[in-house]
Amino acid sequence: MLDVQSLRKVFGGLVAVDTISFDVPENSILGLIGVNGSGKTTIMNCINGIYDATEGVINFRGTNLVGKKPYEIARLGIGRTFQVPRLFRRLTLTENLMVPVLEDSRSNVELTEKANALLAEVDLYRIRDNHAEELSGGQQKLVELLRVMMLDPDLILLDEPFAGVHPNLCKVFLEQILKLKDAGKSFILVSHDLTSVYSLSEHLLVLNQGQKIAEGNAADIQHNPDVIEAFLGR
Amino acid sequence: MMTTLLIQALVTGLILGALYGLIGCSLTIIYGTMRIVNFSHGEFVVAGCFAVLMFFTATGLHPLLSIPLVFVAFFLVGMCLYYLFVPRLNRGDDPEVASFLTFYGVSLMAGAILLYFFQADTRSLNYVFTPSVYKIGHVFIPTAHIVALATGVAIIAALTWFLYRTIYGKALRAAIMNRDAIQIVGVNINTLSALAFGLAIAIAASTGVLLALVFPAFGPFSGMDYTLVGFVVIVLGGLGHPIGAIIGGIVFGIAEQVAIVFLPQSLSQAVGFIILIAAITLRPSGLFGKVALR
Numbered sequence: 001m002l003d004v005q006s007l008r009k010v011f012g013g014l015v016a017v018d019t020i021s022f023d024v025p026e027n028s029i030l031g032l033i034g035v036n037g038s039g040k041t042t043i044m045n046c047i048n049g050i051y052d053a054t055e056g057v058i059n060f061r062g063t064n065l066v067g068k069k070p071y072e073i074a075r076l077g078i079g080r081t082f083q084v085p086r087l088f089r090r091l092t093l094t095e096n097l098m099v100p101v102l103e104d105s106r107s108n109v110e111l112t113e114k115a116n117a118l119l120a121e122v123d124l125y126r127i128r129d130n131h132a133e134e135l136s137g138g139q140q141k142l143v144e145l146l147r148v149m150m151l152d153p154d155l156i157l158l159d160e161p162f163a164g165v166h167p168n169l170c171k172v173f174l175e176q177i178l179k180l181k182d183a184g185k186s187f188i189l190v191s192h193d194l195t196s197v198y199s200l201s202e203h204l205l206v207l208n209q210g211q212k213i214a215e216g217n218a219a220d221i222q223h224n225p226d227v228i229e230a231f232l233g234r
Numbered sequence: 235m236m237t238t239l240l241i242q243a244l245v246t247g248l249i250l251g252a253l254y255g256l257i258g259c260s261l262t263i264i265y266g267t268m269r270i271v272n273f274s275h276g277e278f279v280v281a282g283c284f285a286v287l288m289f290f291t292a293t294g295l296h297p298l299l300s301i302p303l304v305f306v307a308f309f310l311v312g313m314c315l316y317y318l319f320v321p322r323l324n325r326g327d328d329p330e331v332a333s334f335l336t337f338y339g340v341s342l343m344a345g346a347i348l349l350y351f352f353q354a355d356t357r358s359l360n361y362v363f364t365p366s367v368y369k370i371g372h373v374f375i376p377t378a379h380i381v382a383l384a385t386g387v388a389i390i391a392a393l394t395w396f397l398y399r400t401i402y403g404k405a406l407r408a409a410i411m412n413r414d415a416i417q418i419v420g421v422n423i424n425t426l427s428a429l430a431f432g433l434a435i436a437i438a439a440s441t442g443v444l445l446a447l448v449f450p451a452f453g454p455f456s457g458m459d460y461t462l463v464g465f466v467v468i469v470l471g472g473l474g475h476p477i478g479a480i481i482g483g484i485v486f487g488i489a490e491q492v493a494i495v496f497l498p499q500s501l502s503q504a505v506g507f508i509i510l511i512a513a514i515t516l517r518p519s520g521l522f523g524k525v526a527l528r
Contacts, residue, residue: 048418074420086415088408099408100419102401151420 001026001186002047002155007056009042016042018210019056024155029177029187031201033194033221035230038207040190041083044157047188048080049073060155074100079148083160085140089133093119093143096132100150111150118146122172138165138173145176155186162193174200198222206230238372243491249379251487252386253441253448255480257460258467259393260437266410266474267430269330270320273337276460277344278308278435282442283452284352287359297361298385301443305436312435315340316428341457348454356451382444389440390480397476406430410474466510472520482521485509 002024009017017039024030032040045051047058049070058065065073074080088096097115104111119125122142132140141161148156158177162170177187177200191197197204198218206214206221208230214221221227257279264272282304289300319336323329363377397403409416409426417423445460446452463486468475471482486506493505513521 050414050418069422070417071420071422074418080418086412086418088411088415090411091404091408095404096408098401099405099416099421102405102421108401147419 001028001061002188003057003059004043004047005057005059007043007046007058008054009039009046009051010054015210017046020205020207020210020212022205022212022215024186024188027181027184027186028203029181029189029201031197031204032188032190032207033192033197033204034207037209039210040207041159042210043207044080044159044188044190047073048078048157074151074153077151077154078157079151079153079155080157081141081144081148081159081161083163085137085144087132087135087140087143087147090131092129092131093124093135094128096143097147097150100147115146115150118149119143122146122176136166136169138169141165142169142173142176145173149180153185155188156180157188157190159190160192161189162191162196170196239495240492241371242373243495244488245373245375246379247488247491248484249383249386249487250448250491251484252383252390252480253444253483254463254467254487255471255483256386256389256437256441256444257464258471258479258483259390259476260434260441261461261464262468262471262474262476262479263406263410263430263434263437265468266476267406267413268320268324268427269333269413270323270431271330271334271337272434273334273461274341274344274457275434275438275464276457276462277341277348278311278438278457279442279445279460280348280452280454280457281344282308282439283359283446283456284348284357284442284454285439286443286446287357290359290361297359297443297447298381301385301440304439304443308439309432309436311439312432313428315435316431320427320431321424341461345454345457348457352454354454356453358451359446361447378447382448386441386444389437393437394477402426402429407476410476463506466506468520469510470513470521475520478520485521 004023005021007017007020008015020043022030032043034040042051046053047065049065049068049072053066056066060076060078063076088099091099094112094115097118098111101111116125116128119128124139124143132143135143161173165173174196181187189197189201201218204215204218204221205212206227213226213230214224257275261272261275264270285304286297286300289295289303290297323333323336326332363381366377368375368377368380397407405416405421405426409423413423467482467486468479470485471478471480486509489509490502490506493502497505
């Protein structure tokens, strides 16, 4: 589905991502882990067009994403959430979910019903008319995921979905991810919550200072000496 | 006597303030959506004054009938200006400074074009309302002011409906709230920004039509004054708050008119700017920064 080849991103003299390759198969979850500043979020930003890759190719179902604008990438079927949710804080929850479908040909009633059904799934329908800024951080992350779902993407990039979220909401978030996975979606998951990443991801990529230091399944990664050194030091 | 003067000043201030608010509102739509400092905004207000003058001279019809034509024509002008300058400016590292300089240039060019076609003499829209003045108690209100206020309120109502009830208006507000996020959810910010730019220039020119009714004279060099008023109003109302700008405009208009009554003329012109400095010092987010309806 997504094939990243020799991706490199340089900011001035700083090499944030250094010639990294990986792929995300259909209906899979790839976990990206690494200490702060290892390049995880930069990779996400290159995939969804916030940054232009300095070098390399990012192929999504035959289309090279490099040079494309974020809205074009979103329309190709790649959604994205952020560590700090980027909701439209003075719009209601329903309105937040309606913004992505601005140019959708379906009727307003049909789209509103879809938005409200998504909100009902995570028990936020009752506060659908509240402004987004009135929600807790965890609820905002959930609404951000629902907003992504309005465009029905095939690949979803999740940046620290569990950071600072109440355990009950984490459970709801996990259920949503698994449900979407069952529906055929793929994910790239960036998280410091290693327990969740290990349990969810079929494949993991470990980064350190912009370089790939290991990849494999959870069992491989947990016992990899390079990974242990990168996370815990010598 | 002083009470009558004060009431007169409040009424005139409210009327002018609503129009100032429209200038600020349109300016803040541009700044809020695309972080572009449109220093030529006042020139489009003045162009609206000249447009209604041309319309009235050519047709002899009621000046308000020009508003739909002016709106559509300047909407297209705004869209063209957007595609000519803004996407290029946004590619730079500091679009705000670059836009300030670029649109200062546009302001000079627009002023020169107005000067070429209309000469430096001030002009008047010689349309006479009947009756020309209404007397309510001891207060005199020119009919032109009442008509301008009513039309201004209608434009504000239509704009509020657009911003709060239509999906494109909500998207525009979303872009003001978070320009990055709206692109990530699949909205073409370029198209939305062009719409916002066209809308803002159309509102500015339509406000010019109303100001031509209210003020006895206008000339090609008045643009910068309106631009400054626009900036004062949006800082007062809170940057990026379209409705806050309208409230800021009314505060500015009333302060200006009350100052004219109670202070020497040389000082009265400074009052609006004293309020601006006080607002920046005491409430940098604007008078309505927290509660404005965004």
